[in-house]
Amino acid sequence: MGKEIVYGFAESPFGPIVVARTKDGVCDLQFLGFNRMGVIHELAMHWGVYTPTTQDDDMAKRIEHTVFEENNRNIDLDLKGTEFQIKVWKELLTIPLGKTISYQELAGRLSNPNAVRAVATAVAQNPIAVIIPCHRIIHKDGTLGEYHWGSEIKRQLLDWEKNKLADK
DNA sequence: GAGTGCGTATAAG
């Protein structure tokens, strides 16, 4: 029996999202494509088929507001993955707003400069968009590279963060 | 053990 999961839908400045959390923190934040229920299904699979899930859109809206309106990313998280994945995701949390680094640089910070593709794969599996800023990892030559939820959203997120910096 | 992937470098069309 897995932990109880509460999920909900909300509207972000970049389109609809799903947010999920356990008692320990946010465990999922994804931009939604066509398949809302597919995302929920994968969520349940990842956390255990016997995981009870309940829907709470108000919870999702509160978190959406904290992240996208208040620009506060200091939120408790509940990560589930391999040691390597969690190591990568936590390293992403140390990249400040408005900064980008290359996949290679990230691999180097994890003392694994040759594991570029492995790192990129782990980045690609980030379950918590925006809060864990996987969008700040770009190609070494400056091009943006791929993004799980579409390279267009990646570009918009980076623009948005750049403007946040310029604001203050 | 074989196949895969949000990369990177180089060579070639």
Place this chain on the structure above:
DNA sequence: CTTATACGCACTC
């Protein structure tokens, strides 16, 4: 610009 080859390593099947 695009394809092709090679390198490297965590992960999946």
